[in-house]
Amino acid sequence: xxxxxxxxxxLDLAEHNTVLAGDDRYFxxxxxxxxxxxxxxxxxxxxxLSLGAVEPGHxxxxxxxxxxxxxxxxxxxxAVPAVRxxxxxxxxxxxxxxAHVTRRRVLANDPPDPEARRPLFDSTALEVWT
Amino acid sequence: xxxxxxxxPRPSAAPVRxxxxxxxxxxxxxxxxxxxxxxxxxxxxxxxxxxRPIGAETLADVDWxxxxxxxxxxxxxxxxxxxxxxxxxxxESVILPKEGLSVAGDFDAFYGPEQRRLRDLVRPGLxxxxxxxxxxxxxxxxxWTLDALVAHFTECVTEAGAAENVxxxxxxxxxxxxxxxxxxxxxLALDGxxxxxxxxxxxxxxxxxxxxxxFKIFIDEFGYGVYQSKHSTIFEKLMRSCGLHTDIHAYxxxxxxxxxxxINYFNYLTEDxxxxxxxxxxxxxxxxxxxxxxxEAGETLKKVYGPDADTHYTDEHxxxxxxxxxxxxxxxxxxxxxxxxxxxxxxxxxxxxxxRLLLRLxxxxxxxxxxxxxxxxxxxxxGARAVAGPDPGSGRAVELTAASPxxxxxxxxxxxxxxxxxxxxxHACGEGEPHRIDAGGALLVPAGRLHGVRPVTGRAALRxxxxxxxxx
Numbered sequence: 001x002x003x004x005x006x007x008x009x010x011l012d013l014a015e016h017n018t019v020l021a022g023d024d025r026y027f028x029x030x031x032x033x034x035x036x037x038x039x040x041x042x043x044x045x046x047x048x049l050s051l052g053a054v055e056p057g058h059x060x061x062x063x064x065x066x067x068x069x070x071x072x073x074x075x076x077x078x079a080v081p082a083v084r085x086x087x088x089x090x091x092x093x094x095x096x097x098x099a100h101v102t103r104r105r106v107l108a109n110d111p112p113d114p115e116a117r118r119p120l121f122d123s124t125a126l127e128v129w130t
Numbered sequence: 131x132x133x134x135x136x137x138x139p140r141p142s143a144a145p146v147r148x149x150x151x152x153x154x155x156x157x158x159x160x161x162x163x164x165x166x167x168x169x170x171x172x173x174x175x176x177x178x179x180x181x182r183p184i185g186a187e188t189l190a191d192v193d194w195x196x197x198x199x200x201x202x203x204x205x206x207x208x209x210x211x212x213x214x215x216x217x218x219x220x221x222e223s224v225i226l227p228k229e230g231l232s233v234a235g236d237f238d239a240f241y242g243p244e245q246r247r248l249r250d251l252v253r254p255g256l257x258x259x260x261x262x263x264x265x266x267x268x269x270x271x272x273x274w275t276l277d278a279l280v281a282h283f284t285e286c287v288t289e290a291g292a293a294e295n296v297x298x299x300x301x302x303x304x305x306x307x308x309x310x311x312x313x314x315x316x317x318l319a320l321d322g323x324x325x326x327x328x329x330x331x332x333x334x335x336x337x338x339x340x341x342x343x344x345f346k347i348f349i350d351e352f353g354y355g356v357y358q359s360k361h362s363t364i365f366e367k368l369m370r371s372c373g374l375h376t377d378i379h380a381y382x383x384x385x386x387x388x389x390x391x392x393i394n395y396f397n398y399l400t401e402d403x404x405x406x407x408x409x410x411x412x413x414x415x416x417x418x419x420x421x422x423x424x425x426e427a428g429e430t431l432k433k434v435y436g437p438d439a440d441t442h443y444t445d446e447h448x449x450x451x452x453x454x455x456x457x458x459x460x461x462x463x464x465x466x467x468x469x470x471x472x473x474x475x476x477x478x479x480x481x482x483x484x485x486r487l488l489l490r491l492x493x494x495x496x497x498x499x500x501x502x503x504x505x506x507x508x509x510x511x512x513g514a515r516a517v518a519g520p521d522p523g524s525g526r527a528v529e530l531t532a533a534s535p536x537x538x539x540x541x542x543x544x545x546x547x548x549x550x551x552x553x554x555x556x557h558a559c560g561e562g563e564p565h566r567i568d569a570g571g572a573l574l575v576p577a578g579r580l581h582g583v584r585p586v587t588g589r590a591a592l593r594x595x596x597x598x599x600x601x602x
Contacts, residue, residue, distance in 0.1 A: 006281040036271040079272035083282065083483050086200065086267060090285065092278045 005095035011037075013087040018050070018104045019080075022097025025050075026080060028089070030109045031058050031072050036079035037091045044068040049075075050106045053113035061108055153255035155194045158214065161248040162186040166239045167217060169535030173557055173584060178233045179225045179378040180240035182217050184210075188537050197259045200267045204387040204495050204578060205542045211260040212390035216320075218249045218256070219397035223327045225378060257398055260391070268483045274475035276467045283414070283459060286482060290419045298430040300497050305504045309562035311434040313500060314427075315374055316381040316560045317389040317492075322365035322443075323378045326351035328393075331400035332409060338469060340410075343461040347417070347454050364443045371440035372431070374561065383538040384560030386499060386580055388492025395488055399481070407466060407474045411481025414463045418455030424448045495578065502579045503558050506565050513546045513572035516597040525595035530554065530585040538582035541575065546597050547583070548572045552590030554583040 009019055011028065013035070019026040025040040027050040040050045047065030054061050060069040082091035093099055161167070162184040169185030189210050198208045221240060231237055239245065297314070304310035329348055335341065353359030366376040375381070399409035428444030467475050502509065525548075538557065547556075549571050555564035556573065558581045566586065567573055574597075575581055583592070 004275075004277045006277055008281065008285045034269050034271055076271065077273060081272040081274040081278035081282075081479075082270075083479055084269040084271070085483055085487055090282070091272070092281050 006092040007095040007099060009091045009093055009099045009101065011089040011091065011101050013084070013089055016101040016103055017106050017109075018102050019091065019093065019099055020102065021093050021099035024097070026091075026093075027104070027106050027108070029061075029072075029075060029079075029106075031076065033058075033073070033076060035084055035089070036076045037082045037089065038075045038079045042066075042068055042070060050104070050108050052108050053110070053115075054108060056112040056114055058112060062113075064107075151255050152197060152259055153194050153211075153252050157248060157252045158194060158256070159186045159189065161214060161218075161245075161252050162189055164239060164245055164248070166236050169537055171533055171536050171584075173383065173536050173582070174375065174380050174560070175382045176375060176377050176380055177227065177229070178236055179227055180233060180236040182213070182379055182382050183535070183537060184213050184217070185535055185537055187535075188539065194259065197262050200263050202542060203263060203267075203491055204391065206540045208260060208391065209387040209540055209580075211256050212387060212394050213385075214252070215256055215260060215394045215397070216385075216390060218253050219328075219394065219401070220324070221245055221249055223324065223330075225324065253401075257401075261395070261398055264484050264487070268480060268487060270476040270479050270483070273472070274479060275472055276464065276475065279467055279475050279478060280464065282479060283418075283463065283482060286415065286486060287418045287455075291422055295423070295426045297493055297496060298426050300500050301430055302433060304500055306562060307434045309503065309559055310500050311431060312372065312374060312561035313384070313503075313559040314496070315369060315372060315431075316384050317386060317496065318365070319369060319374075319381060320379075320385050320389050321393045322369075323362050323376065325361045325365065328396035328400045329413070331397075332403075332406065335403075340462050340465045340469070343457055343465065344410075344413075347457060350450050350454065361443065361446065364440075364446060367440045368431075368443040371438055372435050381560040383536065383557070383582055384580065386492070386495050387540065387578075388488070388495040392485075392488050392492050395485065405477075405481075407470075407477035408481035408484070410458075410462050410466055411478035411483075412485035413481075414455075414458035414478075415482045415485050417451055417458045420447050420451035421449075421455055424451065498576075499558070499579060502576060506556075506558075506573065509574040509576075510567070510571060513548070513574040516546045516574060517548055517572050517595060519598075525593045528592050528594060530583065530590045530592070532585060532588055534585070536582055536584055538580050540578050540580050543577050544597055545575045546572055546595040547575060548593045548595060550591045550593055552588075553586040554590045554592060555586055557582045557584065 011019070013028060017028040019037065026037050027040045029036050029038045040048055042049050042063040042065065044063060044066055047063040049061055049063055049070060051064045052061045054072065058072055061072055061075065062069055080091045080093060082089050163186040166180045167182055167184045169183045169188065170181070175181050175183070192207045192210045196207070198205065198211065202208065227233065301307060301310040301314055326348060329344070329351065333345055333348055351361050353361065353363065357363055369376045396409065396412070399405040399412065424444040424447035428441040428448060431439045431441055431444065463478055467478060549567045549569050551569055553566060553568045555566055557564045
């Protein structure tokens with residue numbers, strides 16, 4: 001029925017915050033704008049955004065590898081199509097790879113880090129997806 | 131009611147959403163105090179489609195500053211708000227008594243300038259009060275495409291098709307299946323006797339081939355201009371064959387909150403054309419699941435009432451909604467997504483998801499009501515135990531006479547009714563024999579269970595207690 005076969009992946013947000021699908025990993029990202037399932041890969045060099053820290057104001061997420069700054073709004077716009085009712089979320093991923101849900105540490109959902117705005121080295125502070 | 135399904139703890143960083151512009155309590159009271167909405171002693175409302183008793187006095191314990199939330203989506207305050215909203219929405223459609231306009235004064239009151247003035251003032255706030263919780267209960271995120279929409283819709287209807295019809299099984303297994311089936315038909319009557327009126331609001335305008343698709347469905351609902359084929363006409367035949375009244379809102383007092391929330395939802399969406407795409411998502415889901423749902427309902431009604439049950443209505447839906455499901459899915463839902471692009475898809479998905487949530491809540495409430503009615507004897511024993519201790523709890527005294535207004539309500543916490551003088555008839559479903567409680571008798575009314583009482587003879591007295599300890 002669909003041109004691009006998609007698979008429904010069900011998460012209980014009290015139990016799960018991560019989806020593993022083939023070589024890709026996705027994490028549930030909470031922000032003041034809402035909850036989204038986002039690809040756990042920094043667009044700079046593929047760092048784990050789930051282990052990053054959000055800036056105060058939730059405007060950007062800082063990748064732990066090179067402190068690249070990724071716009072939270074863009075992350076949400078490019079998130080996996082998903083719908084949440086209460087704590088149940090259904091997300092749609094390409095059906096080609098098997099997917100399973102799990103729970104991992106997600107630092108990106110911790111309270112904003114006041115230090116996050118300060119780059120380690122100015123030369124490595126990258127703006128991506130802003 | 132399960133609250134787990136619709137509430138989710140938010141991370142501490144998330145801001146608290148405020149709900150502005152809630153209803154003005156004084157205006158709500160004024161609206162409820164219009165002559166046609168005043169309380170009356172009648173249990174059933176017959177022969178007058180304009181009488182829909184709310185009674186300003188019954189709203190005294192509704193906190194209009196505390197909107198309905200995911201945790202109490204079908205609470206008492208929701209019931210009060212939805213009763214008001216039914217009247218508000220239906221005052222925008224034409225309803226005339228079949229036997230002729232012998233109640234011209236009530237016609238004038240129902241459609242008159244004061245009703246319209248108050249209606250227009252209270253409606254926006256009431257809508258936010260009753261449905262604002264959906265904004266946080268349902269969240270659509272990410273980059274939705276046509277493929278994802280199709281995948282999601284297919285997933286939802288496959289799940290619905292595979293699920294056991296617990297509502298029908300509960301009716302068949304009830305201690306008095308006829309009363310249970312009547313309760314079901316009474317909920318359908320809320321919309322069945324004015325069917326597709328909400329849809330009519332979305333027919334005007336100009337929106338391309340999708341408009342024509344919706345119009346084809348609408349003319350099916352209206353029997354192609356043949357009165358005997360109109361769905362509301364064949365619904366009347368079903369009601370009559372099951373021994374039920376066909377007057378519009380005869381069973382006004384017995385609509386459950388979830389039923390009201392479902393029907394009002396479509397009016398809520400069609401009143402505001404910014405919610406047009408949401409409406410199309412919701413109506414597509416409903417049209418798709420109706421075919422199977424009504425096929426099963428027809429079988430249950432035949433089992434309960436026997437071959438005399440005129441199931442033309444359920445048979446018609448079991449057939450035509452196979453077409454309507456396909457038409458709305460292929461040509462309305464997908465048609466709109468293709469024509470207007472991915473920006474409209476999240477709203478289509480939101481409509482699907484919101485109606486699924488409301489359906490789930492309504493089913494849970496309906497089943498809970500039937501199970502309570504089936505076990506009133508046990509609840510009498512539980513009520514007696516609750517008031518047998520040294521401290522039976524606080525409560526208020528109620529004096530009833532034959533002229534006392536009749537109304538039904540729910541409580542958000544358990545209550546025990548104790549009859550202290552005379553005897554009362556408890557009405558909980560609109561049809562069948564009421565449950566009689568004599569002086570000295572008690573009854574546990576669990577949270578959320580709809581009920582009303584009438585004195586058996588001239589007068590009766592009871593106390594409504596809040597049990598100190600859980601009585602179950």
